[in-house]
Amino acid sequence: MELFGQALGLGAIGLAGGVVGAVIAALVTRSQTSTLTSYVQHFAAGLIIAAATLDLLPEALRLGGGWPLIIGFVLGTAFMLALRALLMQVGHGHSHGDSHQHSHGQVAAQAPAMAAVNLPLVIALVVVVLIDGAIIGVALSSGGAAALLIAIALSIELLFVSASTAGSTRGNGGSIGTAIGVGSLVAVMMPIGAVLGALVFAGVSDTLLITGLAFGAAALLYTAIAELLVEAYEILENTGTIAMAAAGFLLFLILMMLM
Numbered sequence: 001m002e003l004f005g006q007a008l009g010l011g012a013i014g015l016a017g018g019v020v021g022a023v024i025a026a027l028v029t030r031s032q033t034s035t036l037t038s039y040v041q042h043f044a045a046g047l048i049i050a051a052a053t054l055d056l057l058p059e060a061l062r063l064g065g066g067w068p069l070i071i072g073f074v075l076g077t078a079f080m081l082a083l084r085a086l087l088m089q090v091g092h093g094h095s096h097g098d099s100h101q102h103s104h105g106q107v108a109a110q111a112p113a114m115a116a117v118n119l120p121l122v123i124a125l126v127v128v129v130l131i132d133g134a135i136i137g138v139a140l141s142s143g144g145a146a147a148l149l150i151a152i153a154l155s156i157e158l159l160f161v162s163a164s165t166a167g168s169t170r171g172n173g174g175s176i177g178t179a180i181g182v183g184s185l186v187a188v189m190m191p192i193g194a195v196l197g198a199l200v201f202a203g204v205s206d207t208l209l210i211t212g213l214a215f216g217a218a219a220l221l222y223t224a225i226a227e228l229l230v231e232a233y234e235i236l237e238n239t240g241t242i243a244m245a246a247a248g249f250l251l252f253l254i255l256m257m258l259m
Helices: 002-027 030-062 067-089 096-102 119-141 147-171 176-200 206-235 239-258
Strands: none
Touching: 002 030, 002 119, 002 147, 002 176, 030 067, 030 119, 030 147, 030 206, 030 239, 067 119, 067 206, 119 147, 119 176, 119 206, 147 176, 147 206, 147 239
């Protein structure tokens, strides 16, 4: 029970950060939403890529790598691609160009609540944040001293991810309440994932742990490249947005060095 309590506490850090990010992004005026969303999504993408390449994959390699790493990465990529294909098949595909156009027109201002939500992005982020939380649980289960730092780093990431989700919803014509609700839905997955990770990965073999870490890394990279950056580029791309992505990566790197 103590382990699960610690996992819940560390996951709650992410929940708090995510809600704060969603509220801030939702309260920004409509004219500022699109620009802010692009900057925030670039920063979040930099953090996510750093988490995958500087933390998860190196840890998997340290534990032995090999076929479990390859299998986990392939499974993670296949899972995210299958999730996207399923969402597109049932009619929840997201047209970035159309979304961007509507966010500046009267149609977006009158759009129904759910029509303003980029459902594929939200579901992908829900899955990834759940995996992020599980990573915290894994670190606790293995007795890793870095669990707190990982939780802080992922919580900073979640603040911006949740803000980008809320900002995207506002930019597509959603209300403040809808934007905060969607961002909070993504954020609440962090403590849930942390508890589940501690429960599932307590005492597992290195092979299963490596597979799980590689799966998580693939899911993170998919979200950053195929969702966050794709949508962000449709809104705005300039030197500043690219610098924000680099800043997100650098922030995680600094946290890793302080570790």
